[in-house]
Amino acid sequence: MTSPQSTLPVFGGRYFDGQTAGERDVEVSLDKPGGWLIIRRDQSSGASIPQENWDLDDMRVVRDHGHEEGEVFRLTGKDEARLFVPNQVDADALRDACQYLRKADVPAGTLSKVFFWTGGAVAAMLLILFVLLPNLADTMATLIPAKREEAIGETVVAQIEQTMKFANSGQFCSTSEAEAAIAKMSDRLTDELDLPYPLKIRIMKTEMINAFAAPGGHIVFFSGLIDKADTPEEVAGVLAHEIAHVVARDPLRIALRAAGSAGILSMVLGDFAGGTLVLIMAEQVMQASYTREAEAQADEFALRLLKDAGLPAEAFAAFFDKLREEYGDTDGAMEYLSSHPNLASRAAAARAAETQPDAFEPVLSETEWAALQSVCKSSGR
Structure with missing residues (x-):
C-alpha cells in the first residue's frame, strides 16, 4: 500500500487506547486510494495522541457497541484500542472503504490448538472404549449376582427373538422329545461341572448356521x-463350546461392554433409548464377537468337556470343516483381523486333541437325534 496522504477530508471521532481511562477527541482522515485510516489528535482539544495509521483491510467493526448511532471500529492485532465515529454518514463512508469489517479473526495458533484438543478428546474416548470399559466390564461380571445375570440374559434373548421375527423367523421351537434330547446331551457334557445357574437351551427357527x-x-x-x-456329536461339540463361554461368563462381559460403549456414544451422539441399548447388547451377544483369546480358550475347554464325556473331537472338527465349506475361511493377515481363529486351525487343533479315538457311546440315540432335527418342523410353535 502507498503512504498516507497528508491532505484528505477530515471527520471527527473519539479514540480509546485501551490502556488508560477516558477518551480523546481525534481527527480521522480516510485515505481510501492508499488503503489507510489516519488518526490524529484533535488540535482544538489539545489532547495528546500519537498519529496512528490503520490499514483498512485490518479494520473490524465492533458489534453491539451500545451506541444508537455511529459505529465503533478496532484494528486487528490491537484489540484493546477503539475508534468511535459518531456521525453515521462518516461511519457509512468508512464501512464502504473497509471490505473485511465483519471478517472473523482467528488468533495465531488456534488451528493447532483445535487439532491438539480434538486429538486428545479422540484419544481419551478410544482409551475409555477399548481399555477402561473392557477392564471395568470384566470386573463387573464377577460382581453381578447369578439371578441378576439370568434376568439380563432373558431380556437379551427376548430382544433377539423380536428382532429375528422381522425376517419371518426367530420363533422358538419346542417338543417334549427334543427338549429331552437336548437335556440328555447337556447332562452328559456338564456332569462334572459346577455351574452357577442351570443351562437354558433353546432352538430358534432360522436357516442361519449359528449358536450363541x-x-x-x-x-x-x-x-x-x-x-x-x-x-x-457335531452339535455336542458346538454346545460344549458355548458352555465354555457360559462358564467364563463371556456373554455377560460382552453385554456389559456393549452397554458401556453405548453409554459413551450416547453422550457424544445423543441420548439412547433403553430399547436401543438392549438391541445393541443383543446384537453383540448374537454375533458373539469375543476376542481371539476367548475363542481359543472356549475351544480348549470344549475339548476337555468332550474328553470327560467320552465323545470324539473328530465330530467337532468335522463341523468346522462344514463351516469352512459354507462361509470360507480367514487366512493370512485377515486371520488377525477376525475375532475367531481361522476354521482350518480350529479343526486341526480338535483333531490333534483325540478326545475319544476309539468306539464311543453316541450322545443321542437315532430316535432322539431325529426328534432334535425335526423340532422346528414338527413343533406347533
Whole structure:
C-alpha cells in the first residue's frame, strides 16, 4: 500500500487506547486510494495522541457497541484500542472503504490448538472404549449376582427373538422329545461341572448356521445349525463350546461392554433409548464377537468337556470343516483381523486333541437325534 496522504477530508471521532481511562477527541482522515485510516489528535482539544495509521483491510467493526448511532471500529492485532465515529454518514463512508469489517479473526495458533484438543478428546474416548470399559466390564461380571445375570440374559434373548421375527423367523421351537434330547446331551457334557445357574437351551427357527450363549446360562441354537450337522456329536461339540463361554461368563462381559460403549456414544451422539441399548447388547451377544483369546480358550475347554464325556473331537472338527465349506475361511493377515481363529486351525487343533479315538457311546440315540432335527418342523410353535 502507498503512504498516507497528508491532505484528505477530515471527520471527527473519539479514540480509546485501551490502556488508560477516558477518551480523546481525534481527527480521522480516510485515505481510501492508499488503503489507510489516519488518526490524529484533535488540535482544538489539545489532547495528546500519537498519529496512528490503520490499514483498512485490518479494520473490524465492533458489534453491539451500545451506541444508537455511529459505529465503533478496532484494528486487528490491537484489540484493546477503539475508534468511535459518531456521525453515521462518516461511519457509512468508512464501512464502504473497509471490505473485511465483519471478517472473523482467528488468533495465531488456534488451528493447532483445535487439532491438539480434538486429538486428545479422540484419544481419551478410544482409551475409555477399548481399555477402561473392557477392564471395568470384566470386573463387573464377577460382581453381578447369578439371578441378576439370568434376568439380563432373558431380556437379551427376548430382544433377539423380536428382532429375528422381522425376517419371518426367530420363533422358538419346542417338543417334549427334543427338549429331552437336548437335556440328555447337556447332562452328559456338564456332569462334572459346577455351574452357577442351570443351562437354558433353546432352538430358534432360522436357516442361519449359528449358536450363541447369552448371559445367565442361556444358550440358543439356530435350527440351520442342527440341519447342517450330520451327527449329534457335531452339535455336542458346538454346545460344549458355548458352555465354555457360559462358564467364563463371556456373554455377560460382552453385554456389559456393549452397554458401556453405548453409554459413551450416547453422550457424544445423543441420548439412547433403553430399547436401543438392549438391541445393541443383543446384537453383540448374537454375533458373539469375543476376542481371539476367548475363542481359543472356549475351544480348549470344549475339548476337555468332550474328553470327560467320552465323545470324539473328530465330530467337532468335522463341523468346522462344514463351516469352512459354507462361509470360507480367514487366512493370512485377515486371520488377525477376525475375532475367531481361522476354521482350518480350529479343526486341526480338535483333531490333534483325540478326545475319544476309539468306539464311543453316541450322545443321542437315532430316535432322539431325529426328534432334535425335526423340532422346528414338527413343533406347533
